[in-house]
Amino acid sequence: MVEYDAVVVGAGILGLSTAYHIKVRNPKANVLVVDKLGAAGQGSTAKSAAAFRCFFYSRTNFDLADSSVEFYKHIEKDLGFDLKMRWIGYLWLFDEERYGGMLPILKELAGRGFQYKEYEAEELAKKLDMRTNFAGDEEAQLMGLGNVYKGILIPKAGLLDVDSLVKFYESEFLRLGGKIQYNSEVTEIVVEPCKPLGMPGEPYFWQDAAVVGVKTIKGMVRAEKTIIAAGAWISQLLDPIGIECFIKAKKRQVFSVKAKTEALKRLLYIKEFTNAGFLPFTIFPKPSSYIRPAPEEEAFWLAYADDFPRAFKIEENPEPEENFYRYGLYQVTVKYFPQFIGCEPFSAFAGLYEINTVDGQPLIFEENGLMVVGGASGSGIMKADALGRIAAALYSGEEYAMLYGDRKFKISDLGLKNRHVEPEKLVI
Amino acid sequence: MVEYDAVVVGAGILGLSTAYHIKVRNPKANVLVVDKLGAAGQGSTAKSAAAFRCFFYSRTNFDLADSSVEFYKHIEKDLGFDLKMRWIGYLWLFDEERYGGMLPILKELAGRGFQYKEYEAEELAKKLDMRTNFAGDEEAQLMGLGNVYKGILIPKAGLLDVDSLVKFYESEFLRLGGKIQYNSEVTEIVVEPCKPLGMPGEPYFWQDAAVVGVKTIKGMVRAEKTIIAAGAWISQLLDPIGIECFIKAKKRQVFSVKAKTEALKRLLYIKEFTNAGFLPFTIFPKPSSYIRPAPEEEAFWLAYADDFPRAFKIEENPEPEENFYRYGLYQVTVKYFPQFIGCEPFSAFAGLYEINTVDGQPLIFEENGLMVVGGASGSGIMKADALGRIAAALYSGEEYAMLYGDRKFKISDLGLKNRHVEPEKLVI
Numbered sequence: 001m002v003e004y005d006a007v008v009v010g011a012g013i014l015g016l017s018t019a020y021h022i023k024v025r026n027p028k029a030n031v032l033v034v035d036k037l038g039a040a041g042q043g044s045t046a047k048s049a050a051a052f053r054c055f056f057y058s059r060t061n062f063d064l065a066d067s068s069v070e071f072y073k074h075i076e077k078d079l080g081f082d083l084k085m086r087w088i089g090y091l092w093l094f095d096e097e098r099y100g101g102m103l104p105i106l107k108e109l110a111g112r113g114f115q116y117k118e119y120e121a122e123e124l125a126k127k128l129d130m131r132t133n134f135a136g137d138e139e140a141q142l143m144g145l146g147n148v149y150k151g152i153l154i155p156k157a158g159l160l161d162v163d164s165l166v167k168f169y170e171s172e173f174l175r176l177g178g179k180i181q182y183n184s185e186v187t188e189i190v191v192e193p194c195k196p197l198g199m200p201g202e203p204y205f206w207q208d209a210a211v212v213g214v215k216t217i218k219g220m221v222r223a224e225k226t227i228i229a230a231g232a233w234i235s236q237l238l239d240p241i242g243i244e245c246f247i248k249a250k251k252r253q254v255f256s257v258k259a260k261t262e263a264l265k266r267l268l269y270i271k272e273f274t275n276a277g278f279l280p281f282t283i284f285p286k287p288s289s290y291i292r293p294a295p296e297e298e299a300f301w302l303a304y305a306d307d308f309p310r311a312f313k314i315e316e317n318p319e320p321e322e323n324f325y326r327y328g329l330y331q332v333t334v335k336y337f338p339q340f341i342g343c344e345p346f347s348a349f350a351g352l353y354e355i356n357t358v359d360g361q362p363l364i365f366e367e368n369g370l371m372v373v374g375g376a377s378g379s380g381i382m383k384a385d386a387l388g389r390i391a392a393a394l395y396s397g398e399e400y401a402m403l404y405g406d407r408k409f410k411i412s413d414l415g416l417k418n419r420h421v422e423p424e425k426l427v428i
Numbered sequence: 429m430v431e432y433d434a435v436v437v438g439a440g441i442l443g444l445s446t447a448y449h450i451k452v453r454n455p456k457a458n459v460l461v462v463d464k465l466g467a468a469g470q471g472s473t474a475k476s477a478a479a480f481r482c483f484f485y486s487r488t489n490f491d492l493a494d495s496s497v498e499f500y501k502h503i504e505k506d507l508g509f510d511l512k513m514r515w516i517g518y519l520w521l522f523d524e525e526r527y528g529g530m531l532p533i534l535k536e537l538a539g540r541g542f543q544y545k546e547y548e549a550e551e552l553a554k555k556l557d558m559r560t561n562f563a564g565d566e567e568a569q570l571m572g573l574g575n576v577y578k579g580i581l582i583p584k585a586g587l588l589d590v591d592s593l594v595k596f597y598e599s600e601f602l603r604l605g606g607k608i609q610y611n612s613e614v615t616e617i618v619v620e621p622c623k624p625l626g627m628p629g630e631p632y633f634w635q636d637a638a639v640v641g642v643k644t645i646k647g648m649v650r651a652e653k654t655i656i657a658a659g660a661w662i663s664q665l666l667d668p669i670g671i672e673c674f675i676k677a678k679k680r681q682v683f684s685v686k687a688k689t690e691a692l693k694r695l696l697y698i699k700e701f702t703n704a705g706f707l708p709f710t711i712f713p714k715p716s717s718y719i720r721p722a723p724e725e726e727a728f729w730l731a732y733a734d735d736f737p738r739a740f741k742i743e744e745n746p747e748p749e750e751n752f753y754r755y756g757l758y759q760v761t762v763k764y765f766p767q768f769i770g771c772e773p774f775s776a777f778a779g780l781y782e783i784n785t786v787d788g789q790p791l792i793f794e795e796n797g798l799m800v801v802g803g804a805s806g807s808g809i810m811k812a813d814a815l816g817r818i819a820a821a822l823y824s825g826e827e828y829a830m831l832y833g834d835r836k837f838k839i840s841d842l843g844l845k846n847r848h849v850e851p852e853k854l855v856i
Contacts, residue, residue, distance in 0.1 A: 142623070143635075144634055144636070145634070197570075199755065200751070201751040201755060203737070204751075204755045205717075205732055205734040205752075206571045206572055206715050206756065206759070206760060208572070209736065209737060239676070239740040240739045240741070241736065241737035241739065242678065242735060242737055242738045242739050242740055243737075244740070244785040246674070246785070248672065250670065287633055304633055307670060308637065308795075309637060309668075309669040310633075311667060311668045311669065311670050312667040313667065313668070324633075327627065327629060327632045328632050328634065331632070331634070332634060357674070358786070368736055368737075
């Protein structure tokens, strides 16, 4: 049987980026990616809202996202690979209370050189034809909706085409000689004693043991290093060997609404905010559901990352819920943007966040011959390149990874034992 | 339908202690305990090794254990309720390397007034008729067994009868007017909007919502406060409402071996260490499997808390594994104590640790009308009284709990958000 140098479990964006960067650093390494689905990026990766921002309070988050986005720019500009990046910006709306809390954070970020533009409520109301004040609207008050007090436009933010990004990493990995096996669900991580005695039921607890590969429905794959990048499914794979990774799955849903009317078209193609010629990715004050323009579909995606009491749950085929749109997203959206009154979604999809429930930031660590790359908590697309580089550097036994643009990153900062991540104060 | 002031899910030691202390503080409160089993303390509580020590590096651990043990003494001495406490001590054996690491910790503890007694290897070999050095024993070296370099006897430590402790809390709780429903498995924690609108599918994400009780197989139980003390099953109950508690289940097994021979009887009834007249609870250097004397059975319990690759797994009826004894515990034990050669277990049992995978210390917190008491990670018996008092104080909205012996304890120290626990450096 072939023994691979590395087997990467998961052909989502993190698995592919990791496999690609391992192959770039180790051209001779025999690297295999396995995935249960029939093609690359078909799991949660395909269900992403596919937006990015280079605007975070936590330096960890910023370095991961900004260096990745810079690499994606490089892919488009220098490598001629179209990722359909659209620099539409993020328009973050705040009520007075939350804005008060944000002010010191924004000032600090401005001091660090971050760019953003502030808008007054009246300006936004006029430009966007939106409602910013719910005084006298009993229904809105019952719903606890926040008034718009200010808006912050973040210019270094936008959209990209996930499928193109997946194709880039997949094709480059294959071009470098990497191998991928689709339709090969992993059923088990295999642990063996480091010094096998050939006795029944090994390893015994007094034996050192390590991960030696994975069992798939198509057979055993042995590898020097096993790398789990299976997103929301990581815990399901690690629990049977008693390794904790603090990753849990939560459903996220996106509903797509066509810009059918003139008013909605005006909103979609608004030119006042960025040169992209589209509405920015717009986040409401409270609850912070959002509108993500979908230019290719001449549509808007509506979504919200709901917390309590949304279950932690792994589902093979998470379904969008009609009521989530009807009584949730629709009701909130029409209060701010009456243009949406009467709109029904023409399509919808749902995926799973792989949430790091400790701090919401990614995890990359090695334990007993096993590496884990995950916990991106909903920002896997925008951080995928950096995470792949960090994982590849850990694979090579380095202490630091070099992110795109020559930014040095201490690998253990994303580990379990000496983890060091600054808390994020800019959570949508 | 009755609406209870509090419903406590779980009639294990933590649930009962919590219910009892709530009732003590609030004599008029209508408190119900529900449990899926037919009697109190029949889950993991009944599977405990039932040992205690008042010797921890972490002040949190020490305060929780020491105040609980002092209360148990008080139960025996002043309330005349026999808990069969036996002050047999812990005899902790170390190899040279681990002892080197322990030395500064032990010195610090001595400075804080902790008592312990140190033994040399030769002394232990003679007193206990044990092997302390495996030079020349290839098998022992293959097994990676640690030599005994020193032994530390901790006098404030011993055994108690879990069933008696359970009976104490159960009967006192009932005497104070508390109610218990057995055979009432909880199937669901029920969440409702704080201001219901009577619409289908509530709560919507823009509604404030809270826990209002639990569904059991015998019907709904409504309560002002729902308290989950379901041990290894806590995550299974919390996941469906998306609350993270960082608790995972791991099987732990105990094998009981009769002291049949003269040599084993001598070992069991050794008088040289404490006045109790029994072998101390004895922990081997490496791997740290242990011998827990079981005087009532004229036996020894052998056990080990194995880690990787022992699965995180919830099982309704965890079974002890023959191979765990045969190739694991037996092999290690006979190397140190040849007296055990040929011994077969006459009985065995297995239970589940409810491990707090973040720091191994207990968790008590409140979120959305739900309280959680758990994560005791294998020391639930020895900390149960303190944890019940802390939970009861949180129930009453206090900032501090008063532990037995008038020790003040900041409740949020065991919470999720402002958690403050010192790392434990004395883990078996």
